[in-house]
Structures are given as C-alpha cells and as structure tokens.
Amino acid sequence: MDGIGRDRLALRERPIPVPGRHEVLVAVGAVALNHRDKMVIESGRGLPLSFPFTPGSDLAGRIVATGEGVERFAIGDRVISCFTPEWIDGLRAGTARTPVYRTLGGFFAGVLADYVVLPDHWLIAAPATLDDVQASTLPCAALTAWFALVERGRIRAGDTVLIRGTGGVALFALQFAKMHGATAILSCSPEKGDHARALGADQIIDRHRTDELDALYALTGDRGADHIVETVGGAHLGLSAQAAAVGGRIYQIGALDGFDLSSPAMPLMMKDVTIHGIATGHRRAFEDMVRAVERVRMEPVIDSRFPLSGLPDALDRLDTGPFGKIVIEMSDRTNQDGSI
C-alpha cells in the first residue's frame, strides 16, 4: 500500500459512533473491493479526500442502532449500501458542465470499517438468500451490469449479449443475461473459459484472436449482438459498433483501454445502434435487482476472501485477474465480546 498508506486509513473507528436523526449504525460484515478502492487508497484518485480516510463502497452488514426518526429499518436488519446514495430513481443529479458523482468511499467517507453510521436511506435490505460476503458484492459491479442490461437495455429472452472480459461487471452481466433467458457470448482469455461456461456462458471467444468479429458473426449467423457490455473502451467501441445487431445497444461502462473512445460512424447509423453511457445506477433499480437475486437465488461469484488484516494482499489480488469479487470479511465482533 504505497501512496496513501495504511496509517492514513480509518478502518477501526473508536469510539463507536452514535447515529443521529435518520441515521443508523451498521456493524459491517463484509466489504467487496473494486479497482477504484485501490486507486483511492494508493493515490487518492484526484478526489478531495481528508485523512484519515475510510475507503470502500460495497458493504453488507447489520443494523445495530437506529437514530431518531428511522422508519426504514429496525435493529437486526441486514442491509447493503447504495454506491451513489443520493440517486433514488429516474434522472440523476448534475449539469452538463459538472456531472455529480458522489459515491461512498470517494466523495463520501467509505465503509471499510468495523462500524459505520449512514443515513438510513443510503441502505437497502440485503437479500435473504445471501450471506454478508456474497451480498457485499452487489452495490457497484452488479448494479452496473443490471442497470445496463435490464434498466436501460430491457434485455429479453432470445437476445444475444456480448460481454468483454471476466471482471466484476462482466460476470454479473453474464448471470443477469442468463437470468433473463438471453444467450451470453464472452470474449475472454481462454483459460477463463471453463469457469465462464460453468457460470452459464453459451459461447467463448478467445479475446486474443484477431478475428473476434468474425467469430461473433459466425456464432450469431451474422445477426450480431443485441447488447454489448463494453468494459474496455478506447478503440474497442468501434469493434462493438461492428458487432452490434440492427437496433443493438452498447453499454459504455469501462475504459481499461483508455478513456478516449473511437468508433466508425457508419455501423452506428446504418444499424440504428444506441450507445448508453453507464455509471452504476439508482436505488430503485438496486432494489429491483436485489429482489431478482433473491427470487432466482442467484449467487455472486467470490474469487477470494480476506480478513481486514489481509487488505494489502486483497488489493494486490485485484490486479491479478481474479474470477469473481474479492471481499474483505470483517471479524464477528458481536459473537466475540457479546456486544457491539
């Protein structure tokens, strides 16, 4: 942990804070990591942070105290956090000049701590079918995939989805595609192929092939993909434009290849293609997603679990191409000492 350094992190807040009006105290059970957390911890990512800082956005835990006026939750309720907590439904905030991207563990203090106090409406009920480690994976990567494919893209059975890579968003996109009866084609490293197939992938394209597009055309009888989960960005957007079916949708989500997108215009125009810029989603969609996860008993893919003391190793693991989410599992304080 270069950059900010462990000593600049506030992970074990003591004394335990007291929730104010419309706030709750959450005993954190697990926190799933995202690449952004590593960037924030190492370099601050250009955010206006004050230190010591608590990183982390994706929390599962239990309500252990409630402030005045809290009606959404009671003590004992299991909850997960909203990544962009002020975005409730419909249109997000912001202007053309100044987008608003106020997230947990970025603009707001994060959740990688034993206890956190949060406004009650920044949390939603955790799915009853998942434990804390599993549930903690949902707030960022899963919601992003859901918001693209389901909320914006209105995916339906029989659609074909092209997914790039096997990162967090990609694997959730695969699971949500299958949940809706769609056909999922993954463009990924061949050594990840077996895992992806076991998770439901219908077809694997070797991402190192130079003829990815031909492979997609062959797999779809030239029809192309109705949905493309574009996590690579850069010039890959152009590849996605060519891969898109008539009326297809491209979700611009990630930019591993760079934040400067490029694409030929003609495939977009001739095929009525739509590109959706996606940056997670709102709370109503998050609640919809959790209901779906619970009802179909979907299980997120966990790559590895670390105790809080293993945070440096967990952050290193982020860069090694994990298959599934990396989760920090907080120790069970309640059982150990009989109280919070």
Add this chain to the structure above:
Amino acid sequence: MDGIGRDRLALRERPIPVPGRHEVLVAVGAVALNHRDKMVIESGRGLPLSFPFTPGSDLAGRIVATGEGVERFAIGDRVISCFTPEWIDGLRAGTARTPVYRTLGGFFAGVLADYVVLPDHWLIAAPATLDDVQASTLPCAALTAWFALVERGRIRAGDTVLIRGTGGVALFALQFAKMHGATAILSCSPEKGDHARALGADQIIDRHRTDELDALYALTGDRGADHIVETVGGAHLGLSAQAAAVGGRIYQIGALDGFDLSSPAMPLMMKDVTIHGIATGHRRAFEDMVRAVERVRMEPVIDSRFPLSGLPDALDRLDTGPFGKIVIEMSDRTNQDGSI
C-alpha cells in the same frame, strides 16, 4: 457534371412506363436534391449502379395511372416518396455484418425523371398544405430530423436542442424543435444567424468560436442540451458529449468532419448520455411527420428552384452553403399537351 456525366442519366424516360401489379405511375412535380445525389451522379459513390441511371430520392408528384390491385392511392392523388422504402415500421432490416441501406436513387433507381413507376407502398400522401416543391423536401432531410428528435428522442416542450450548422437536417431539426415547444440553439456561421432566428432559433452560437462549449453552458445555466443534432461527426462527438445535459441524447447523423468518431468516455458515463445512430427513418414515422407538418402548417425552407435543365447549376449550388433545400421543379407536362 463530371464523373458519370449527363449522358449516363435517365431523366426523360420514354415511352412512359406502365405500372404493374401494386404499382403506380407518378408524374413527378419536383425532386429535392441531397448531397448524396451529387456524389452518385459524379462518382457512383461505390454503389452497384447500372447505367443510364436515374438519380434522386425525394419526389413529390401526382398519381397518373395505377396498376392492378392498387388500393392505397387513386389517380390524381398527390404523393411523396419514401427514402428507404422497404422500412415500414419498427426495426429496420439487416444484420451486424451487412447493414441494409436500400434507398431510392442509390440501391434502387431514383426519381429525378418526368415519370416514374413505383410500388404503391413506397409512397405516402403528400401534405395538402404544401405544393410539390415544398413537399419534395421531406423524404430524406426532414424525416431524418424528425426520426431523431421525435421518434427516438421524444422531444418535449422545455427541452433544449443544440443543432450544428444550417444544412437540410439542421433546419428541419430547428423547425421540429420549435413545433414541440423546445428551445433551439444553433451553432452556425454568424452570417446565417438572422435567417436562423427568423426561422425560430432562440440562440445562435458562432461556430467559429473556440469556446462553443462555454457559450452553451452560459446560455443554459450550465444545464446543457437535452438533444444534440450531431451533423459534423469526427471529434465533434466529444464536444457533444460535453455539451449534453444529464440524461441527454446525441443523434449521430452526419459526418462532415469525418466518419471516424471520437469522444471522451467520462461525460457519457457520468451524465447517462445516450448516442443514437440515425439514418433516416421508417414509413410510419414519415406519415406521423407529414400529419404534423400539415396540421401546424409548417413550411420547409427552399433555398432555390431549378428547372431540370438547370441540374448542373443546382448540383453546384449544393456546395455553396445554401440555406434550405435545393429543388428541381419539373415542367408541367400535363397542361402543355393536354395529357400525360
């Protein structure tokens, strides 16, 4: 007329053709020109054309004979042509690999002729409020603007529309924006400003300013544009991404600056921006548009009218920055000789 040359054009078909089953004979009253027509006439534009060839896609005329089984029209009906005549409603044809762009005067023989025979479902009723010269301007440029703003963009009163330039699509976009109670901001040459204001433009941004974006932010109180009619393409797409309001829509229509689009990813993602690839529209939207044009008595802007013999001058005029459509007005054959 270099390139193909006048002798390779079939404009005065004789004998007058006879309509077959489900076909009609149209006495052409006027044909509006598009840049594409010039490219087709001069170079063939890479299309698999056979010569002599009839160019032109945008026709207004009158039914003078009907073939067997024609129910859509009767002799005497005034009609206009559908630019992509096989696209009736909903999803267009084509595959990811092979988009279908079968247009009049491109894939199909065109309409710049005294008489043309066409399938009856390739035509729709002309608006009763417009003469042939006016009505001939609607099939390509107007439908493109309508399909973007109304069919895809569902423009509403109070929205802000940023329109680039004063080309055919741009002026129709301006008129349709005003028709729906929206605010129209044109980025154009200042010498076109007065004409644009007279047509309803609420604000003019000098396209040569280096701070176009600042000007837009200032005009909208930073809110940005809900709809951006992107007729320039190239790196301008990135400018449009920055100009877009939260939840805004960019219509990728033209590529004067090149067919290789580029844009930063972050404004698209942080502001939930949608990019729609647009290439004209379907017949149902065309009929909707004509009903609107008729009911609000909208009048297309005519830059200039030429007789058929003035075709070379008309094609030259296309390159000189006209303000409005350039139309070839066919001579009135019926009155001259008492018959078709």
Add this chain to the structure above:
Amino acid sequence: MDGIGRDRLALRERPIPVPGRHEVLVAVGAVALNHRDKMVIESGRGLPLSFPFTPGSDLAGRIVATGEGVERFAIGDRVISCFTPEWIDGLRAGTARTPVYRTLGGFFAGVLADYVVLPDHWLIAAPATLDDVQASTLPCAALTAWFALVERGRIRAGDTVLIRGTGGVALFALQFAKMHGATAILSCSPEKGDHARALGADQIIDRHRTDELDALYALTGDRGADHIVETVGGAHLGLSAQAAAVGGRIYQIGALDGFDLSSPAMPLMMKDVTIHGIATGHRRAFEDMVRAVERVRMEPVIDSRFPLSGLPDALDRLDTGPFGKIVIEMSDRTNQDGSI
C-alpha cells in the same frame, strides 16, 4: 362553509413559525383551489385530519427564512409547492394493498395560510414569467395534465387529443397539447366553446350531443384520438375506448361521473389501446413542466381571484363551472408593515 367550518381552519398562523433543519419559511402569495379543498373543508373527505386544519395544496410564495442546511433556496426565491411532495422521480411509493397518496392539504397540513414552514425539497422554483396568482395554479391541475400527456403519453406534433370538459386539468391539457403541436378537440358545453377556441382548441364537440363519437370520427377522418384526457370516468371510459385511435392512450384522471369505470373490451384489444391511471405526478416532471411553461411563456387561465376573506365565495365558485382556476390572493404583508 358547512361541515368543518371556518373556525376549524388555521389560516393565519401566529406566531410566525421558525424553519428547522432543511426547512424554509414561505410567505404565501397565492393559493389556487381545487375541488378537493372544498371537500376537505366541508367534510374532511374521510382523511385523518386534526383540527384546526390548514387546507390547500397549490402555493406560490417567497422564501423569507431558511433553516439550517438548506441549499436548494435562498431568501427571496420565489417558489411553488409540490402536491405529492415525497414523490421525487420514477416510481411512486405504496403497495398493492395500500396506495400512498400523501398530499399537501390532505395527509399533510396545507398551505392556505399567511406563512408556512415546509421542507425545502417540497418546493421548486416558480417560473420567472408568472406572477404568484398564475404560478399557484400549477402544482395539481397543470402537473396532472402534463404528467398524462407528456410524461406518460409522450405527446408529439400531429397527434390528436380529445379532452373532456373545461375544468382545470382539461384547460391545461389543451394548452400543453397546443404547446407540442398537437390538435386539440374539446368535448364541452357549447357556451364555453369560444373561450376554448381562443385558448387554442382546434375543434369543439358539443358534449350534450348524443353522437359525440360520430362527431369525433368525422373530425378525424375516422382515425380517432391518439390521447384522451378522461376526466369524467364512469361509463365514459367506454366512449373513450371507442374514440381511441389504434395505439391510442386514455388517461384516467377524473371521475365526475363516478368511480366505477366500465368499458367494452373489444375496442381496447383490437386497437392496442393503453389506459393510464393518473394521479398528479412527480417533482422531476413538475420541474420539466415549469421549465416548459417559462420558456414558451404559457399563461394559465385564471377564472377569478379572491382575498382570503372571500374564501367562502371562492369555494362556492368552484361549483359553478368556472373557466380557469380560482385563486386566493394573500394580502401583501411585507409591503404593509415593512417586515414579514
């Protein structure tokens, strides 16, 4: 004022209340009346009210004090109230068993008072183009018409709108239809016809004719209405189903003829008709509407203005078929005594 009686109303709250955290104090300039207000005042309308009670939901006024943490407004800002203030955007609250309809002047205390304290997010900026009396008409009737035609119905130029009556929602529906380039047909008493035409109505159908449907068919060339603002309810829904164009939309808004709707099934099914239940709308749509009202400089229709002391007469006027909104204009306290 039978029923509750004037003595049970709290209209001149003294001492002036002090805004708490995230609250503002509003000096009320005008309050527009709705039929509901009369019912609440006279009978309580079955609501769980405590007395003395402040009725009224539709306020225009000025911020005169702000509590801690208020960022949305500053002292001096002109504001109008949100009718269902907790509904911000997207899906409204409630369950199948228990709809949530928590409105100002119904579930919540109302605004018909010299001063009111409200949470800051229950207000939006008033349109700069309207005075208080005009602006006060917008929160309920106007938003209902907008939410139906624009937010749900996505009305467009060239559409035909059938509007029943000349009540508050009906007249706003007429104005919004014209604002979007649509054709408005009013079914109303013939003596209201001239006023309605002056406001933009394209056609008037005498509501007392027994052949209303034939009249509509004749006016539309059998095509019917794309949008029907159904404010009568009861068996009129069936008439609306027959009046609807293919793909048409009926907005079930009012129930003057009774809350038991009935309709034949076949026209709904054969014509792909959609019925939308409408009960005002959310804040985001309200802000959209106000922006539109401001930009196109739309002026609400005011039937009559009364001072607060004229409340009984104003309530009587509600039942006499006014043309436009009835507004209580509060006296200008600031000017009179040099302070709030």
Add this chain to the structure above:
Amino acid sequence: MDGIGRDRLALRERPIPVPGRHEVLVAVGAVALNHRDKMVIESGRGLPLSFPFTPGSDLAGRIVATGEGVERFAIGDRVISCFTPEWIDGLRAGTARTPVYRTLGGFFAGVLADYVVLPDHWLIAAPATLDDVQASTLPCAALTAWFALVERGRIRAGDTVLIRGTGGVALFALQFAKMHGATAILSCSPEKGDHARALGADQIIDRHRTDELDALYALTGDRGADHIVETVGGAHLGLSAQAAAVGGRIYQIGALDGFDLSSPAMPLMMKDVTIHGIATGHRRAFEDMVRAVERVRMEPVIDSRFPLSGLPDALDRLDTGPFGKIVIEMSDRTNQDGSI
C-alpha cells in the same frame, strides 16, 4: 359439428394448389386449435365467410413449392404461420371506427388442410427445437402471452406475474414469466395446481376462494403483482386493479366473464396502473419469441393430439378444460406416397 357442418369445410383441397408470385405451398404438419376455431366452425362468428371454408390459424409445416420471387424460404424449410399476417412491426392497421383484425381462419381462409398456399411473408421459420405439433401451438396463444409480457410489459427478473386460469395464453404466460426470471402466481382450479407447479408456477391461488386478493397480498407481502394476465375480463378487471402493484400493468386479453369490463377508478389512479389491450402481436415480436423458444429450449404444453378425422372430438375437448394446446396432426403424406 353443428352449425357450419363438416361438409362446409375445405380441408383436403384437391388438386394441390400452385403458388403464385411471392407465394409458397406448405404441406401442413399440424394445426393447433383455438376456441375461435370452434366458434367459426359452428356459427361463423359473424365473419363474412364464404363456403366451403378452411378454418384454423396455427400451422406448422414444410415448404414444398415456391412461387416466383420467393426469397424468404426454400423448399424443405419448416415454417409456422402468422396469426394476423399483415401486421409486420410497430403500429397495427385500422382506425378508431374500424379496427382491423384480419386473421387466418377468420377474415382470411385458414390452414386446417393438407396443403395451403400462402404469401411467403405470412410465415416465419419454425424453431428447430420443436416438432410440428409443438411448433403449431405458437402463432396465437404463445404470441399473445409474449406480446403482453415481453413486448408491451418488458417483464424482468424479480417481477411478480399474476395469471388467471390455465388456458393456452395462461400457460404460455407462465412459461415466459419463468423464462425471464419472474415469479409466477397462478389463480386456477386446485386440481390443476400440480401440473402448473411442474411447469414452474411458484404459487397457486385457488380461483374459487372468495379472498383471492388477500391471498395475493399475503404471497407478495402486500406488494402486489407487477403484471396481471387478465384472461377473464368482466368485473375481474377490478380485481386486477386491486391486485396490481404500484406501476403495475394489466393485460386485457380475454373475456371469459364477458366483454363488458368494469373496475374501480381509484386503484388505477393511486397506483399508476397501466392497462394494455392485447390481441396477439406482430411478426417481429413473433420472430423474437421463436428465437427465445429455440434458445432456451422451451417446450409448449400439449394437452392432446388428434388426427384430422378426430376434429369433432378435438373441438369437444376444447370445452372440457384442457391443460395445454389441442393439436390436429396431419397424416404424413410425403412418406405414404413418395411425393407430395
């Protein structure tokens, strides 16, 4: 077979007809029956039929000859028929006064015959995963359920669907709901419960309970149903309005209880409920559905199969509450005599 009588049916057309331009000759493999067929056969159902008449709309078969200009199919292709064959995509035809409902076996001659000649665009490719008997069930009942839930309702995982009965549309609705990850609650006779559960139903409500609504509320934690497949009509529409979740959708499909619908207005208004009139769907949705059926290997439920000679028994079976579709299986003419 009272009414029309067997002698008035044209089921074994000889000589075998020859396909004209853009027509194909289909050797019929199977025809699924609908209640409408019984009504047409017995009474003509008020349709302007000429006799002898071929009833039946839902065909699976094989192309055995093609007319001039046929490009959609080749000899040997397996096909199924479009129920409303002229409705390709988007808006259907018709006016407010005169809905257009031109269907096979109703307005048009039907398909219950050894061979039929049809325009090639009235057919689509049969799913490769189904035999003729299975595939023949798709054109009417399955498309109706798909068009409601998927095309109009955009069903998603986690949604709750309330389905009335176990008729053809109901069972397909159940299968499509499960295909998209939704929860399906069936209100049906308890003796059908086991079959419905085996097909994927999550919950069964005894349709004879007087407290159906309470049962639904209990099963959904008061949240209600996001989608209601209303096949009963009459006063049941009101029950559906009360059963609907906030923002829920009711599909008015059938009218077993009568074509005069009734409902209270308040639940529709307070809960933003939408009612969609549904009468099958268009060809593009049909193609989408077949792709989905094929990819997820969905199998339609067959109640019983009859030879053509068993038509009277098959028609009787329609009235006895079958569980699944009743199909007439044509004899295999090709194998018997070595030719068509």
